[in-house]
Amino acid sequence: MPEAEGRASLGALLDGAPCGFVSFADDGTITVANATMAEMLGYGRGELEGRRIESLMGVGARIFYQTHFFPLVRLHGRAEEIFLLLRHREGAEVGVLANAVRHERGGAWANDCVFLRVTERRKFEDELLRARRAADEARAQAEAARALAEAQGAELREANDMLEAQALELELHHQQLQEQAAEMEVQAEELSAVNLELIERTEEADRQRDAAEEANRAKSSFLAVMSHELRTPLNAIAGYVQLLEMGIHGPVTAAQLEALGRVERSQKHLLRLINEVLNLARIEAGHVEYMLENVRVPELLEAVWPLVEPQLAERGLSYAAEAGSRLVMRADREKVQQILINLLSNAIKFTPAGGRITVEAHARDDAPGVVFLRVADTGIGIPQDKQGSVFEPFVQVDMSRTRRSQGTGLGLSISRDLARGMGGDLRVRSEEGRGSTFTLSLPAAGAASAD
Ligand code: ADP
Numbered sequence: 001m002p003e004a005e006g007r008a009s010l011g012a013l014l015d016g017a018p019c020g021f022v023s024f025a026d027d028g029t030i031t032v033a034n035a036t037m038a039e040m041l042g043y044g045r046g047e048l049e050g051r052r053i054e055s056l057m058g059v060g061a062r063i064f065y066q067t068h069f070f071p072l073v074r075l076h077g078r079a080e081e082i083f084l085l086l087r088h089r090e091g092a093e094v095g096v097l098a099n100a101v102r103h104e105r106g107g108a109w110a111n112d113c114v115f116l117r118v119t120e121r122r123k124f125e126d127e128l129l130r131a132r133r134a135a136d137e138a139r140a141q142a143e144a145a146r147a148l149a150e151a152q153g154a155e156l157r158e159a160n161d162m163l164e165a166q167a168l169e170l171e172l173h174h175q176q177l178q179e180q181a182a183e184m185e186v187q188a189e190e191l192s193a194v195n196l197e198l199i200e201r202t203e204e205a206d207r208q209r210d211a212a213e214e215a216n217r218a219k220s221s222f223l224a225v226m227s228h229e230l231r232t233p234l235n236a237i238a239g240y241v242q243l244l245e246m247g248i249h250g251p252v253t254a255a256q257l258e259a260l261g262r263v264e265r266s267q268k269h270l271l272r273l274i275n276e277v278l279n280l281a282r283i284e285a286g287h288v289e290y291m292l293e294n295v296r297v298p299e300l301l302e303a304v305w306p307l308v309e310p311q312l313a314e315r316g317l318s319y320a321a322e323a324g325s326r327l328v329m330r331a332d333r334e335k336v337q338q339i340l341i342n343l344l345s346n347a348i349k350f351t352p353a354g355g356r357i358t359v360e361a362h363a364r365d366d367a368p369g370v371v372f373l374r375v376a377d378t379g380i381g382i383p384q385d386k387q388g389s390v391f392e393p394f395v396q397v398d399m400s401r402t403r404r405s406q407g408t409g410l411g412l413s414i415s416r417d418l419a420r421g422m423g424g425d426l427r428v429r430s431e432e433g434r435g436s437t438f439t440l441s442l443p444a445a446g447a448a449s450a451d
Helices: 003-016 035-040 059-076 119-245 254-284 297-315 333-349 399-405 411-421
Strands: 020-024 030-033 078-087 093-105 108-117 292-296 318-323 328-332 356-364 367-377 425-431 435-443
Touching: 003 035, 020 035, 035 108, 059 078, 059 093, 119 254, 254 411, 292 297, 292 333, 297 318, 297 333, 297 356, 328 333, 328 367, 328 435, 333 356, 333 367, 333 411, 333 435, 411 425, 411 435
Parallel strands: 318 356
Antiparallel strands: 020 030, 020 108, 078 093, 093 108, 292 328, 356 367, 367 435, 425 435
């Protein structure tokens, strides 16, 4: 085959080769490019010759070409399977594997390159890239997770420390509570011991009270019996004295008469005393019965008047009684009379001549259902410190004046017991040298039901 023909068919072969072919000078100017190459990058036939090889590359590939690819080819005279990203005329990237050899041709260096398109490899590379990115991301996430875990760990440790401290505190608290509980148990035991002692003491007090009550009852019945036994011989004494005074047993001298008079007075005093002791003993022993009835106060005062009138006149005392006609009390008539006579006798006894005695009855709004009966005198009065004790048996303020008045010291005691026995009371208010006021209070019967 002739040489020209042969070259033409070689050119056709080169154009039809299944890979791009480019030959470029050291300054990068493309001298030869086959059709496959032109087509691969979107150029027409012959359009690549004269261009510079770098113009077929993107920025990254161009830098790689200048710093690695071309120096490698120049140094070693060849390069194999170098991956390059060329640029399509429209701008798209075209990945190729380049093999290059360097020859001296016609006195100049020629760099011949074949470019094999590697779409698959690109794909793998992309995937590799993606995988690497994913791995990087995963690593970053793992890192973040680890940092988070570390932070959480620190937080957890802190929380744990706190919990441990709290547990310690709780333990301490628990111990304290246990100690307190133990203390309280001891206190409870002490309390129960005290309680037991209290119960014992209460029982003892009850026993003593019962014994005292029993003794009191025994004393009262003893007094009742004794008083009774004493009255009989006393009455006999009175009888025999009277017989002597009457001269039944022969004439009596004036001196004997006077002596008999003293015996008689003493006998009377003794009898009164015994009578009153008997009275008090019977009240205290609970042997007194109260016959309650409606007692009109004015009637009561009228009934008492004749009994005290002679003494009043004898002592030269003025007297006034005042009571609303509607005042009615629920009481034992005889016993109220007894109280009233006793109060009036005292008033007469302890009020000097010219004095005044008043009896007055009234009801009070602040004490409904109660009738008050007041006996007031302008007599010698009772010292403040004695006012509480005059109601005690045998208490007399001043023995000398009492002796003068022949008292027994039992009247007020009996009167107050009787008043209380009827659901009332007896109180005193007095001012020494100015007089005394005794107030008897008794339940009211109510005007409507008065008989
Ligand atoms: P008695 O009058 O028999 O001594 P009472 O029990 O009636 O006994 O009175 C006790 C004492 O109270 C009297 O001895 C007297 O000292 C005093 N007393 C009672 N009533 C009056 C009164 N109206 N004024 C002054 N003292 C009084």
